[in-house]
Amino acid sequence: MTTAADRTAIAPVLDGPRGLPLLGSLPEFARDPLAFLSRLASYPADQVRWRLGPAPVVFLNNPEMIHEVLAAREFTFRKPDLGYAFRHLLGDGFITSRGPEWRRKRGMVQPAVRPRQVRAYAEIMSAAAQELASQWAPGRRVDVTAEMLALSQRITVRTIFGTDSGVREEVIADSMLIAQHQIGVEFRGLGPMMPDWMRTPGRRRLKRAVDVLDTEVRRLVALRRESPTERDDLLTRLLAARDAAGAHLTDKEIRDECVTMYVGAHETTGTALTWVWYLLSRHPRVRERLTDELRRVLNGRVPGYEDYARLPYCEQIVKEALRMRPPVWMIYALADEGATLAGRPVRKGTQVWMSPWATHFDPRWFGNPQEFSPERWARDASTAGTVTENAWFPFGGGTRVCIGVRFAMVASVLVLATIAQRFHLEVEPGEFAPKIGLTLQPEGTMHASLRPVTTD
Numbered sequence: 001m002t003t004a005a006d007r008t009a010i011a012p013v014l015d016g017p018r019g020l021p022l023l024g025s026l027p028e029f030a031r032d033p034l035a036f037l038s039r040l041a042s043y044p045a046d047q048v049r050w051r052l053g054p055a056p057v058v059f060l061n062n063p064e065m066i067h068e069v070l071a072a073r074e075f076t077f078r079k080p081d082l083g084y085a086f087r088h089l090l091g092d093g094f095i096t097s098r099g100p101e102w103r104r105k106r107g108m109v110q111p112a113v114r115p116r117q118v119r120a121y122a123e124i125m126s127a128a129a130q131e132l133a134s135q136w137a138p139g140r141r142v143d144v145t146a147e148m149l150a151l152s153q154r155i156t157v158r159t160i161f162g163t164d165s166g167v168r169e170e171v172i173a174d175s176m177l178i179a180q181h182q183i184g185v186e187f188r189g190l191g192p193m194m195p196d197w198m199r200t201p202g203r204r205r206l207k208r209a210v211d212v213l214d215t216e217v218r219r220l221v222a223l224r225r226e227s228p229t230e231r232d233d234l235l236t237r238l239l240a241a242r243d244a245a246g247a248h249l250t251d252k253e254i255r256d257e258c259v260t261m262y263v264g265a266h267e268t269t270g271t272a273l274t275w276v277w278y279l280l281s282r283h284p285r286v287r288e289r290l291t292d293e294l295r296r297v298l299n300g301r302v303p304g305y306e307d308y309a310r311l312p313y314c315e316q317i318v319k320e321a322l323r324m325r326p327p328v329w330m331i332y333a334l335a336d337e338g339a340t341l342a343g344r345p346v347r348k349g350t351q352v353w354m355s356p357w358a359t360h361f362d363p364r365w366f367g368n369p370q371e372f373s374p375e376r377w378a379r380d381a382s383t384a385g386t387v388t389e390n391a392w393f394p395f396g397g398g399t400r401v402c403i404g405v406r407f408a409m410v411a412s413v414l415v416l417a418t419i420a421q422r423f424h425l426e427v428e429p430g431e432f433a434p435k436i437g438l439t440l441q442p443e444g445t446m447h448a449s450l451r452p453v454t455t456d
């Protein structure tokens with residue numbers, strides 16, 4: 001692995017597109033956000049300055065600086081407000097919190113996703129994948145995105161609320177779907193500019209869905225408090241959690257953290273898996289190597305937590321898919337008093353944009369970036385130099401790094417290993433360009449036909 005500093009020096013700062021008076025480059029960004037980000041990434045500079053309406057924005061093109069800003073969030077940079085829909089659904093969960101409140105809550109949730117706990121969730125992950133594969137029949141045509149989002153939803157609901165029959169999975173799933181859809185709508189459109197008091201039909205639907213969700217989560221929390229048996233789900237961990245002063249989370253805080261973890265986990269992991277199948281179907285050689293590894297290691301067995309470490313090629317495929325199609329395509333930071341970047345002051349209020357999407361395709365950091373090559377992630381020396389430290393950041397980094405990295409990687413590998421032992425998903429021809437919403441999803445319906453894996 002090389003470091004960004006090993007690369008040829010480029011200009012420290014350049015002015016990017018000039019844009020229009022008042023609007024800056026907002027129209028160009030809104031027209032095709034991903035193309036605009038790629039354009040910014042093509043400037044030969046570590047930092048590219050431009051304007052989003054009246055707001056000054058710095059786009060970072062250098063992994064070391066991205067690393068520096070991500071590490072400084074919660075100190076001299078902060079996460080900006082992600083808008084009404086996001087806040088209304090997540091409440092005061094720790095994604096939307098800041099400072100001591102964030103630290104307290106993150107500290108209380110963290111034990112629920114540490115590796116020992118993820119080991120307990122692994123069984124749910126493989127079982128849900130096995131359940132899905134058992135419902136599939138050879139030759140059937142499936143909508144890959146819908147299937148993977150539904151699978152991720154099942155895994156998420158069951159790891160958070162448990163597997164007992166008292167949990168009405170579909171009530172939670174349906175309300176979440178409506179709410180997440182509205183977040184995506186607001187991310188894409190004029191949502192960030194609409195005041196909170198404005199009521200659109202979409203916002204009214206969101207409110208109704210959140211009311212239903214709250215009633216269901218309250219019911220589940222009350223049930224657990226009535227019969228507090230020890231279980232291996234996140235809700236059990238949250239009910240038991242205590243902060244440094246020994247205080248428990250209130251019911252409202254538990255609701256907010258459950259929803260936060262759901263939103264963090266569901267669409268991101270489901271989308272990552274969708275792209276894994278797409279990329280595999282376009283690269284038969286990779287699929288062959290995968291089938292080989294699965295035969296050698298599992299030989300038809302359903303994988304468990306211990307198998308994660310025994311399936312390095314599966315892990316490499318997931319990492320490479322997260323490079324080429326990072327579900328979280330953009331990460332923001334807002335400069336506070338005293339913010340600096342590469343030793344220079346940054347004006348308070350400046351937005352800093354960092355895009356896994358754009359950086360992951362920069363040929364300075366990844367050799368042949370357009371090529372889907374899980375081999376670049378192999379630990380042996382033959383592939384050194386094809387990836388750059390800190391240039392791969394699908395999970396963000398620094399203080400506010402994704403809390404679910406281990407969960408997401410284990411879930412993705414176990415789902416891939418379970419299903420790929422039984423089926424190849426032959427995605428129908430088409431480009432399925434990525435489009436932005438809450439996450440980076442394929443444009444159009446991605447259909448695949450299911451071809452059974454032969455055992456000879």
Ligand code: HEM
Pocket residue numbers: 079094095096106113260261262263264265266268269272326327328331332393394395396397399400401402403404405407408
């Ligand atoms: C492939 C799947 C996933 C991807 C690509 C992903 C990506 C990310 C990224 C980029 C961030 C940082 C956002 C920022 O800095 O603004 C983040 C934060 C977060 N993620 Fe994930 N995530 C994934 C899965 C999960 C899972 C499985 C969970 C829960 C089990 C989760 C829960 C969270 C939470 C709660 C945060 C907020 C952390 C904080 O603000 O302290 N994510 N995720």
